[in-house]
Amino acid sequence: MTAPTTPQTDTIERRYLEIEVRAAAQGEPPTISGMAAVYNREAVIGDFFREVIRPGAFKRVLSENPDVIGAPNHNWDTVLGRTIAGTLKLEDRENEGLHYAINVNPEDQEAMNFYSRVQRGDIRHSSFAFTVRKELWTNPENPQDLPLRAVLEVDKLYDVSPVTFPAYPTTTASVRSQVEALKQEQARQAASGGAEDEPAKTEARRKVRTRTLQLLDRSSGG
Known part of the structure; x- marks a missing residue:
């Protein structure tokens, strides 16, 4: 947490x-x-x-x-x-x-x-x-x-x-694919770093969350 x-x-x-x-x-x-x-x-x-x-x-x-x-x-x-x-x-x-x-x-x-x-x-x-x-x-x-x-x-x-x-609202395939790509990039960064890179991992997770919210809002007509 x-x-x-x-x-x-x-x-x-x-x-x-x-x-x-x-x-x-x-x-x-x-x-x-x-x-x-x-x-x-x-x-x-x-x-x-x-x-x-x-x-x-x-x-x-x-x-x-x-x-x-x-x-x-x-x-x-x-x-x-x-x-x-x-x-x-x-x-x-x-x-x-x-x-x-x-x-x-x-x-x-x-x-x-x-x-x-x-x-x-x-x-x-x-x-x-x-x-x-x-x-x-x-x-x-x-x-x-x-x-x-x-x-x-x-x-x-x-x-x-x-x-x-x-x-x-149901999310589109395009939104899902973009979010999945973000998650895969986050996982790749996490796998390549050690414990000393925890701040970078936290920042990567934050970026994924922010972009996910933006994509969800766009898909719902916001």
Whole structure:
């Protein structure tokens, strides 16, 4: 295990949850609510690494009253709610995760069309877009296992999104081949060096992780 580090990239990442998003009951103001992130739940990201978000990861960013939008399927052209307008509420629920509630505008037909899909159950899962300020990587003893990334602190939070599918977008063959080439180069460097080259090995692993995140974001349309 290494010490917590700051990622050397400002890549916007997206994570998806299989937790059901909810619409308000009949007769109540139209509201979409759900969990955007859940603490201490391990997920496999693109078959390249495992990831958990630790409690308190959103504490700092939420204390700064960030400008965050509620957007369907991360489509920033359609805004369902916004924190600075008071139409999106975010709550850091201790030891649970990040909860959101969007007050949908009943006079916005496009927004209401999306809201009706949530009511019907056609849209039922959540996601969020963010960058990372502090992370902790743990490399497995078995090289066949995936490394574990713990997100300790979120840097910026861009959106919370009710989404159609709760899974990370399928990575393309091109992305997989590029990541595999990076891993092979890292392995080659590790095999050629001794214990005195540990700082170089650590830097090589960091570069692989950074490039992997960039490729995954590109493949998901970010």
